Amino acid sequence: MSEGGVFTFSAQAACGRADVFLSGNMPQLTRSALKKIFDGGGVEINGKAAKPSHGVRAGDVVSVVVPAAEEYSVQPEAIPLDIVYQDADLAVINKPQGMTVHMGNGNKQGTLVNALLYNLDSLSGINGVIRPGIVHRIDKDTSGLLVVAKNDAAHLSLSKQIAEKTCRRTYIALLEGVVKQDSGNITTYIGRDPKDRLKMAVVPPEKGKLAITDFAVEERFEGYTLCRFDLKTGRTHQIRVHAKYMGHPVVGDPVYGIKKQKFALNGQLLHAARLEFTHPSTGRRMAFTAPLPDYFTDVLKKLKRQ
DSSP states (O other), X not given: OOOOEEEEEEOSSOOEEHHHHHHHHOTXXXXXXXXXXXXXXXXXXXXXXXXXXXXXXXXXXXXXXXXXXXXXXXXXXXXXXOEEEEOSSEEEEEEOTTOOSSSXXXXXXXXXXXXXXXXXSOOOOTTTTTSTTBSSOOOTTOEEEEEEESSHHHHHHHHHHHHTTOSEEEEEEEEESOOOSSEEEEEEEEEEETTEEEEEEEOOGGGSEEEEEEEEEEEEETTEEEEEEEESSOOTTHHHHHHHHHTOOBTTOTTTSOSSOSSOOSSOOEEEEEEEEEOTTTOOEEXXXXXXXXXXXXXXXXXXXX
16 A cells, blocks of 8 residues: 655756656656646645646756555455565566456456455555556466566666666567568557557557567467567557567457467467566566466467477
């Protein structure tokens, strides 16, 4: 449960608007949450109340009062979790395919948050009543590792690492078709698909956010390619959109993949296989891995037999 708190930052250089400066330093706060804090007089620059448009100069001290989170509206559920690691600050979870991370779009039960509230003794409250502890997400039908914050200090540290790209996230995916390049980089802008607002797409720079993904071929099969993806940014559906952009969508992807699937799958063959970050308290670099789930390896065995 969050008690809120006062967070202070010293500007190392001129940073333009105060809201932009704080978005960069506190990426876990949504735009609406940050706006509420500004509207309530919760942001000061050098001890004086600041507006979102207030300029931040080198040497300025910016403080923000984050209000305490409300009582959790999500109920704990006795759902088993694969907890790879946990301590007083964080937990690393190996999420199964089919589990939504938090409430939304009609998902009020059976989410990872429901399970976390039952299985862990505490969660950060910065993200409010819907997403306690959630630092980053992986899609419902994507399996694998994500880190959960158990207090607000850990949440701030982990979120900053993701924003500054020092948190490394590696995924394994099976792609349609044979990828010719052994490795490469995909740099685009991703935003809402103008033809379908429920989907994401590669869009012009002014309509999206920068999305950077490195990839490397792990193994080629007849008609398929096993690839490793390293996220440099964390946009919604980034790997799935970039795989489609390559002309090789993820096998089993019901949104961005091909309609006719050879295998009986419940979702895309995309797995968050490795997670690396610096521990918020000890400063120690930590790395975790999670093996491919059985349904994924079963498909690979069938392809190898061919």
